[in-house]
Amino acid sequence: MPLELFLDLYSPPCRAIYIFARKNGIPFEFRPVELGRAEHLKPEFLKVNPLGKVPALRDGDFLLAESVAILLYLSRKYEVPDHWYPQDLQARARVDEYLAWQHTALRSSCTRAMWQKMMFPVFLGEQVPPETLASTLTELDRCLELLEDKFLKDKDFLAGPHISVADLMAITELMHPVSAGCQVFNSRPKLAAWRQRVEAAVGKELFQEAHAVVMKAKDLPPADSAIKEKLKPSVQVLLHSFPPDMPFVELDTNLPAGRVPAGLEKRLCAATATILSKPEDRVNVTVRPGLAMAVNGSTDPCAQLIISSIGVVGTAEENRGHSARFFEFLTKEMGLGQDRPPRSQGRLPGGSGSGGKNIGLDAWRPGF
Amino acid sequence: MALELYLDLLSQPCRAIYIFAKKNRIPFELRTVELLKGQHLSDAFAQVNPLKKVPALKDGDFTLTESVAILLYLTRKYKVPDHWYPQDLQACARVDEYLAWQHTALRRSCLRALWHKVMLPVFLGEPVSPEMLATTLAELDVSLELLEGKFLQNKAFLTGPQVSLADLVAITELMHPVGAGCRVFEGRPKLAAWRQRVEAAVGEALFREAHEVILKAKDSPPADPTIKQKLMPGVLAMIQ
Numbered sequence: 340m341p342l343e344l345f346l347d348l349y350s351p352p353c354r355a356i357y358i359f360a361r362k363n364g365i366p367f368e369f370r371p372v373e374l375g376r377a378e379h380l381k382p383e384f385l386k387v388n389p390l391g392k393v394p395a396l397r398d399g400d401f402l403l404a405e406s407v408a409i410l411l412y413l414s415r416k417y418e419v420p421d422h423w424y425p426q427d428l429q430a431r432a433r434v435d436e437y438l439a440w441q442h443t444a445l446r447s448s449c450t451r452a453m454w455q456k457m458m459f460p461v462f463l464g465e466q467v468p469p470e471t472l473a474s475t476l477t478e479l480d481r482c483l484e485l486l487e488d489k490f491l492k493d494k495d496f497l498a499g500p501h502i503s504v505a506d507l508m509a510i511t512e513l514m515h516p517v518s519a520g521c522q523v524f525n526s527r528p529k530l531a532a533w534r535q536r537v538e539a540a541v542g543k544e545l546f547q548e549a550h551a552v553v554m555k556a557k558d559l560p561p562a563d564s565a566i567k568e569k570l571k572p573s574v575q576v577l578l579h580s581f582p583p584d585m586p587f588v589e590l591d592t593n594l595p596a597g598r599v600p601a602g603l604e605k606r607l608c609a610a611t612a613t614i615l616s617k618p619e620d621r622v623n624v625t626v627r628p629g630l631a632m633a634v635n636g637s638t639d640p641c642a643q644l645i646i647s648s649i650g651v652v653g654t655a656e657e658n659r660g661h662s663a664r665f666f667e668f669l670t671k672e673m674g675l676g677q678d679r680p681p682r683s684q685g686r687l688p689g690g691s692g693s694g695g696k697n698i699g700l701d702a703w704r705p706g707f
Numbered sequence: 708m709a710l711e712l713y714l715d716l717l718s719q720p721c722r723a724i725y726i727f728a729k730k731n732r733i734p735f736e737l738r739t740v741e742l743l744k745g746q747h748l749s750d751a752f753a754q755v756n757p758l759k760k761v762p763a764l765k766d767g768d769f770t771l772t773e774s775v776a777i778l779l780y781l782t783r784k785y786k787v788p789d790h791w792y793p794q795d796l797q798a799c800a801r802v803d804e805y806l807a808w809q810h811t812a813l814r815r816s817c818l819r820a821l822w823h824k825v826m827l828p829v830f831l832g833e834p835v836s837p838e839m840l841a842t843t844l845a846e847l848d849v850s851l852e853l854l855e856g857k858f859l860q861n862k863a864f865l866t867g868p869q870v871s872l873a874d875l876v877a878i879t880e881l882m883h884p885v886g887a888g889c890r891v892f893e894g895r896p897k898l899a900a901w902r903q904r905v906e907a908a909v910g911e912a913l914f915r916e917a918h919e920v921i922l923k924a925k926d927s928p929p930a931d932p933t934i935k936q937k938l939m940p941g942v943l944a945m946i947q
Contacts, residue, residue: 390808401797404804404808405803406807407803407807408803408806411799411800412796412799428780428783431779431783432769432771432780435776435780436771436772436776438807439776439810440772442807442810443810443811488757579947587940589936625932645936
């Protein structure tokens with residue numbers, strides 16, 4: 340019995356495996372598993388992969404799940420050219436590093452972007468709140484930055500001068516949001532150039548063939564209710580924005596508690612929700628009165644506001660806009676004077692890993 | 708310059724790497740990065756890993772992140788016994804399969820169990836609703852069932868008759884909810900027996916040493932507000 344690959348070319352890892360097997364002339368039987376008809380949940384397929392996911396491989400008696408494992412198995416068994424998974428210790432480690440990282444990073448944001456922008460509304464007839472989609476697209480942006488800055492850098496391919504399985508996994512992932520109309524490559528010349536190189540290395544025809552199905556996903560007829568029922572439980576999780584939008588707001592002041600207006604924290608919650616366009620029930624506010632504070636060497640009455648939020652776009656201009664509105668709010672609430680405009684710090688600590696962006700508003704003095 | 712491993716034994720993947728390196732007598736300098744003090748967010752550590760995460764490895768000029776990549780690098784460079792990552796095509800594929808699956812399955816549910824049950828309320832002073840905790844523990848249950856039913860089955864170890872990287876990665880994951888007080892092995896005799904075998908294969912003293920920190924996690928004093936503010940966004944992103 341020849342090698343069997345259970346695939347649906349809607350799925351990015353299936354595309355990676357398809358391209359890899361075809362490019363390397365690996366003989367296999369294509370076993371289609373139509374996700375849109377919930378075929379991955381049927382008993383016959385669950386015998387092949389009890390996890391109910393594509394891709395899956397059957398080689399005689401040997402069953403294998405997980406795209407990374409399948410790619411490595413094929414690389415070794417069919418002794419493909421070295422560059423796909425190099426023997427060199429460090430080059431191989433770079434491929435492993437990418438293959439590990441992508442599970443919880445690029446894979447996640449590409450899938451969510453495609454589903455929230457297209458599959459939920461078009462296929463499942465479910466509207467996705469604009470804030471959720473916005474948050475997902477921001478996260479996708481962040482992953483694309485990491486892809487460029489940490490992995491690609493100034494190399495021709497992700498792990499070195501030649502194409503490897505890492506590039507295959509990455510490119511097929513990125514075509515997912517592309518199929519939903521996301522402009523992944525337009526403003527990223529480095530990534531666009533890398534894409535050209537990967538397509539050329541793979542072969543344009545094979546690349547196009549592998550992506551024919553997903554590029555037509557936007558023309559899918561809506562799913563019938565039976566299919567919807569079957570698919571909903573497993574795709575429900577894709578509706579959440581990632582990561583969660585939970586702004587943390589802290590107002591420190593040396594004004595004693597009695598001088599701070601009652602209920603300020605609740606109103607600051609509402610103001611934050613409005614200014615940052617976040618749901619109010621996700622906003623966290625702490626007001627700390629009566630602190631010993633000195634600002635610019637002076638212990639006159641003052642206040643300092645610090646906001647941390649994932650997903651707040653942290654361009655200097657946007658930060659200034661937010662700062663101004665917070666200043667306006669606090670001026671009204673606390674009767675602060677405007678003898679000196681606040682300096683918004685717009686500091687961005689935490690790099691990409693923690694994802695936190697701080698808009699630090701400088702202190703200002705009340706006008707009394 | 709000797710091999711450097713940047714670790715915090717609070718972190719599951721760090722424990723797997725620590726045990727692996729020590730068990731195989733791989734010479735390394737331990738560079739402790741204390742997560743609960745926010746040391747991973749420092750500029751100094753960003754020089755090592757701009758992603759600000761542990762574990763990280765530095766071998767001369769070569770820096771590597773991602774625990775699976777690090778384990779495989781150490782396996783190859785130090786030519787450890789075959790059973791850790793077998794040459795045999797199918798045996799190796801089984802280890803790869805587990806190492807790939809766990810990222811979005813067991814890792815995720817063990818992490819959430821620890822943070823929802825203990826670290827968020829106790830260390831960060833952020834209460835977690837009973838419903839949220841119940842959901843998390845239910846997800847953990849599902850992962851444990853898959854671990855037993857799909858991976859372990861009736862074998863001595865997850866991917867065959869001998870201990871491999873897969874078992875190390877899995878056991879250190881499971882000690883996370885154990886550290887939170889979850890009774891992971893009770894009512895699961897198969898898993899409990901597997902745990903004994905893994906501990907014996909690794910060495911009980913080394914296993915205990917690697918898990919001292921996580922077993923004391925629930926006694927962490929509450930974080931001061933500055934630390935809390937620093938850590939919160941990263942924690943939320945991590946447990947999403």
